[in-house]
Amino acid sequence: MRWPSLLAALLPAAAAATAAAAATTQTMEATAAADPALSLRVLTFNIRYAAAASTYERPWSVRGPLVIKTVAAAAAAAAAANASAVVIGMQEVLDAQLQDIAAGLGEAGGEGWAHLGTGRDDGARAGEYCPLFYQPGRLALLGGAARQLWLSPTPDVPSYWPGAGSRRYVLAAAFEDRATGRRFVAANTHLDNVSGEARVAGVGIALGLVRELQAAWGGGEEGGTGLPAVLTGDFNSEPGDGAYEAVLADGLLADAYAAAADAARFGPYETYTGFVPDQIPQVASRIDFVWLGPNGTDTWDLARYEVVDNVVDGVFMSDHRPVFVDISLKG
Template identity: 45%
Template sequence: MQIKSLLFGLVAAEAAMASLPLRVVTWNIRYAASSLEQGEKPWFDIFCWATKSRCRQYKFYDKLNQIVSSTPNGAPMVIGMQEVLDNQLNDIQNSLGDGWAHIGVGRDDGKKAGEYSPIFYQTSQLRVLASETKWLSPTPDSVSFGWGAGSRRIVTTAVFEHIATGEKFIHANTHLDNVSAQARSEGIKVVLTRIQAARVAFGPLPVSLTGDFNSAPYADAFKTLADTGFMKGELYDLATPAQHAGPYTTTYTTFREGAGESRIDFIWLGAAQNYPYSVVKYEIWDHTVDGMRVSDHRPVVGDVILQ
């Protein structure tokens, strides 16, 4: 009986050690526009040197730091961002500091032109085993538009390994088109193809997917992905009422108070078969600092345990 109890304790301890807490974030940061929308503050301009409070950049850092510093103790973190221009990428990287790195390329030339959909991660916690950026089009290996899209669209995919435990997982980040429903639905199929390709190469690893889908829950791309049955689901739905935190239920807000809002930014978890995650908390964060909306989207933060 004592031997059985000892063995059970060892097995339970091993299972507990294998559990990896993880924070997953998606945030469309709003590109640094030269023509501002109503209520929008510039990301940065020459006047910001004298009056930092007039620009989004520094307030954005404050909010990002709140998200990072509130991460459960010891949990690695991956942040999928959208609408990031090259200057913003460098600004954010410098703000996060040497303990962070990013992957991704600009969508308009595969280098630095146009918006990135980058993934930021902590180098002390995670190493990248493989990464790629593909275009959401019939020719994903080349810079291209797909299915009537108003802009080139991409997916950034990485295979991560947790340095301390050796646990591996796949994370993908994307920004679907705002013009063409067909581009969104076909584009998410490309995203899924790239995730599945990573699983072919590295085995049936856990998957997280972040992105601005530019469509409502259960519509076009969301429905297309759900109908495949490959992913377990979107974190908003996977979380129980007790696991939902904060007062917000929408993510896209514009910069104007009182404008219509919607939920178009998602965190998906999978795969459905041998589903490896348990949910700790889901929260749509406030995106204001000192009364300024630092983006026209709220960040979405998910705390999960990879088992």
């Protein structure tokens, strides 16, 4: 699906900075001045798969341009603030939606984009993707490929954890910033919505893959934690629940919200809203996360954590709100 008017709609949106984007730009410029080594904007966004429309859930043909507009504007604001790069983790992306987003970001101008990841059901194009979008002009993909493991006892093939409602996977890649030579690992996942056991097991597999890439591209023994890392995803787990607590107990990564100073937090607390306005107070929860690591080290500065509204011109673009963080990896 393509929208002929998309470019005309996106370019003004990216060029016209909102008050939030202006504040973000100022914050990131200050951070870049203090530490020019490597500044990143990291986004996570469950865009909602292209389901049949309902009273409040509009079809993808309506939601899609709003998703692209929002992501493109966030990337443009980061570029205006001289961020080194932008990395975007998405969830619930069907193949046709992936093509729309890739085309829309390309039409929005700026740096070219590439994406990694496959459909979860066959390792090709079937089922939902958990893609990572990045800018190859700014970031080199180390090894020329990403690593993808299914969150199951047989992680190398499309498969389920026993009791899980869907096939799930984690995607991870190691990048090198072309300007500075700094390296980092980015990973993205979507944990199961049915089985708490599957979610906790998935955390273990995801963190294991992050460590594998840290060791492969950061030097040191396997299990080493020196290379900076980010993990994005819809965890279907709130703080205090099993999967969230499993990440904390592991010790590798820190929750960006918890790590951010009060003055650096913007937007609402909850990231999931559903589509029905009257039900939001009952269902809203924080289940979408950006995790940063290595935890407990002096690796990065967190300048901004923001949850962005998912209602644009009265339309829910998704049942989740996008989340982004601005970080600087220290020299």
